Amino acid sequence: MPRAPLYPDEFHVYDTTLRDGAQREGVSYSVADKLAVAHLLDDLGVGFIEGGWPGALPKDTEFFARVAAGELRLRTAQLVAFGSTRRADLAAHKDPQVLALLDSMAPVVTLVAKSDRRHIERALRVDVATNLAMISDTVRLLASEGRRVFLDAEHFFDGFAYDPDTALRVLEVAVGSGAEVAVLCDTNGGQLPLQLAETVCEVLTRTGFRVGIHCQDDTGCAVANTLAAVEAGASHVQCTANGYGERAGNADLFAVIGNLVTKLDLPVVPQERLSALSTVSRAIAELANISPDAHQPYVGASAFTHKAGLHASAIVVDPLLYNHISPETVGNTTRVLVTEMAGRASLELKSAELGVDLSGNPAVAGRVARRVKELEARGWSFEAADASLELLLTKELDEDYRPPFEVESYQVVLDHRPDGSVLSQATVSMRVASYQVVATARGSGPVEALDAALRKALAERLPWLADVEMADYKVRNLAGAPGADALARVLVVSRDREREWTTVGVHTSVVEASMLALCDAVAFAALSHGAAQHRALVAQPPR
The missing domain is CATH 3.20.20.70 (Aldolase class I)
Known part of the structure; x- marks a missing residue:
């Protein structure tokens, strides 16, 4: 009692x-x-x-x-x-x-x-x-x-x-x-x-x-x-x-x-x-002014987070099989990480967490699970990049999905000044529907310049981008096989007035990895603003 x-x-x-x-x-x-x-x-x-x-x-x-x-x-x-x-x-x-x-x-x-x-x-x-x-x-x-x-x-x-x-x-x-x-x-x-x-x-x-x-x-x-x-x-x-x-x-x-x-x-x-x-x-x-401990018992963001596919399968049957209490009791939530360890059950739970229902699409769940495992074997990681994962799910679920833009080329120039300062300038050429858009912007570093150029190119079509900012940027070098080039994994955290999201990019070039993550960040923002906004972006001609 x-x-x-x-x-x-x-x-x-x-x-x-x-x-x-x-x-x-x-x-x-x-x-x-x-x-x-x-x-x-x-x-x-x-x-x-x-x-x-x-x-x-x-x-x-x-x-x-x-x-x-x-x-x-x-x-x-x-x-x-x-x-x-x-x-x-x-x-x-x-x-x-x-x-x-x-x-x-x-x-x-x-x-x-x-x-x-x-x-x-x-x-x-x-x-x-x-x-x-x-x-x-x-x-x-x-x-x-x-x-x-x-x-x-x-x-x-x-x-x-x-x-x-x-x-x-x-x-x-x-x-x-x-x-x-x-x-x-x-x-x-x-x-x-x-x-x-x-x-x-x-x-x-x-x-x-x-x-x-x-x-x-x-x-x-x-x-x-x-x-x-x-x-x-x-x-x-x-x-x-x-x-x-x-x-x-x-x-x-x-x-x-x-x-x-x-x-x-x-x-x-x-x-x-x-x-x-x-x-x-x-x-x-x-x-x-201390970062919360994600692994803190009861209240940490990872306190009720599951990575292994076996755990996820059991949670589908009964959440308490792998949670010592209901996380909602202490104001926390169950999270499922989608990684190379994940099976279809993990993906279905994670998709539900993101608001995407895969319960009636076992074939799609299986394809995405295989795709995640392939990408993670090449250095990608979706544990902390929910936005990139949601984009991946959307592409598999919606046969009519079209990316809001395609980057055709870009160039970054670094200008080292006599006073020791370094200024970066990025030029991005992209295709929006059947229209080509070119924009140039400056930043204190190459990633900041690329971010600014992307925004400038899309500003007329997506006015709400003015409320989106890059909140954090993390890069990790991944050792490759002997004699192979090391990979760079980049995580970009973006936010607007209502939410925060993380995207990932992986490449042997840290600049290209950054560009992949930045493009995902904007594409996810367009997706989260609704289908009407997305269609407007695709259809609207440049001025």
């Missing part, structure tokens, strides 16, 4: 993307970014959002001030301020850092405290008794001011292995002073699931406290360790979006939520919001 929805305090999903996740190399959120990320996480339904360290970082102080001023209204989550216990030589009510936590107006405060005796004595340079007093005074002050307090026991697992009594005394003092959750932190990320679960069980047995878990990913086990802790009894998980964080990162929020809901039957976010998992993951990646 599915479990009933959990009340927010039955299980805590705690996100620390804006603080711990921001420690990832190359990530720097503006205050506006932080507000946008918090809004996305709240919409997803997480219970707690750690906004940063007010008083320590000006950007974080401004973030809390803007939230307090009403710029962010949370529907589900509670905002958390992060900070440390008071200094050894100051009372908590006089410590500026502690007072900044109160000034943040955050209803929840997470305090970090040393729990490893070696860190207490060598890094903090105080004795254990002083460290305990620092924890107790700070927790009591915050609790007396009406704040909920969580304690992050830093380096807990290493400290427990070295001196369990000191590690447990840290938890006992914190909870005894008013902390609601004792969060066990694998700060160095060196734990493995079985070992970590044993420690969590022992802590729960010896204390009876509410325990949380915070895992770094240095062994590649952050998600597994988090789930092991939950199965051992932890009811508070700290994660970051997409696993962002220092070094190897943190436990990935989306993988943890996906596993808690679909594998452990813990409805930790509202059911109607679970399908936003993939969208939120991509949106936060965009705000962090």
Whole structure:
């Protein structure tokens, strides 16, 4: 039986993307970014959002001030301020850092405290008794001011292995002073699931406290360790979006939520919001200026992608035969790659994905599958070039299909200037229906010049080409047989106001490979604008 929805305090999903996740190399959120990320996480339904360290970082102080001023209204989550216990030589009510936590107006405060005796004595340079007093005074002050307090026991697992009594005394003092959750932190990320679960069980047995878990990913086990802790009894998980964080990162929020809901039957976010998992993951990646990880569990573009023909055949019978869950549950989709491994079933599924029905045309499906295998044996790849594949399908399905234009010849000239700059000029001669069109254009490189010349030649007939742009260009050299010329495979990503598409070209000349991909890009755009547009292009005479 599915479990009933959990009340927010039955299980805590705690996100620390804006603080711990921001420690990832190359990530720097503006205050506006932080507000946008918090809004996305709240919409997803997480219970707690750690906004940063007010008083320590000006950007974080401004973030809390803007939230307090009403710029962010949370529907589900509670905002958390992060900070440390008071200094050894100051009372908590006089410590500026502690007072900044109160000034943040955050209803929840997470305090970090040393729990490893070696860190207490060598890094903090105080004795254990002083460290305990620092924890107790700070927790009591915050609790007396009406704040909920969580304690992050830093380096807990290493400290427990070295001196369990000191590690447990840290938890006992914190909870005894008013902390609601004792969060066990694998700060160095060196734990493995079985070992970590044993420690969590022992802590729960010896204390009876509410325990949380915070895992770094240095062994590649952050998600597994988090789930092991939950199965051992932890009811508070700290994660970051997409696993962002220092070094190897943190436990990935989306993988943890996906596993808690679909594998452990813990409805930790509202059911109607679970399908936003993939969208939120991509949106936060965009705000962090990091390319989404296509192979990320649950939310990656390739998480439910199948390449082998055997998989595709089974998916036709039942999608769950090769998908561990329905991808729509987390807002993702099943994709089928058409490659040399593909059979007819793969092609039929891919065609349906592209909006082309091959179910009643087994002969066409067979011909296209054979054609794909022939081309891929010569270096072509349609995995990432859906637009070129759709053109191939269209040519096989529609006996009356005519290409919108035919390039008869082209020439590219590179002009190397005395100042070191290089200017490219391309001239393209093409036939549109029975008319010949010639156009010349310049660009910073040969591909840009060819792209511009193609557009110029077709601009009068296809005015919407003004909205189409080349978004990305990738080239890969493919080693040929000994003594043979190497092949160049070019992928061109194009986009307009509504969509993005990718085309491929392969040739021993990188310029010719580029031209093939560019021509496919324009032909696909004409095709996607409808048959009427295509016919107009073919029939309209030049001015």
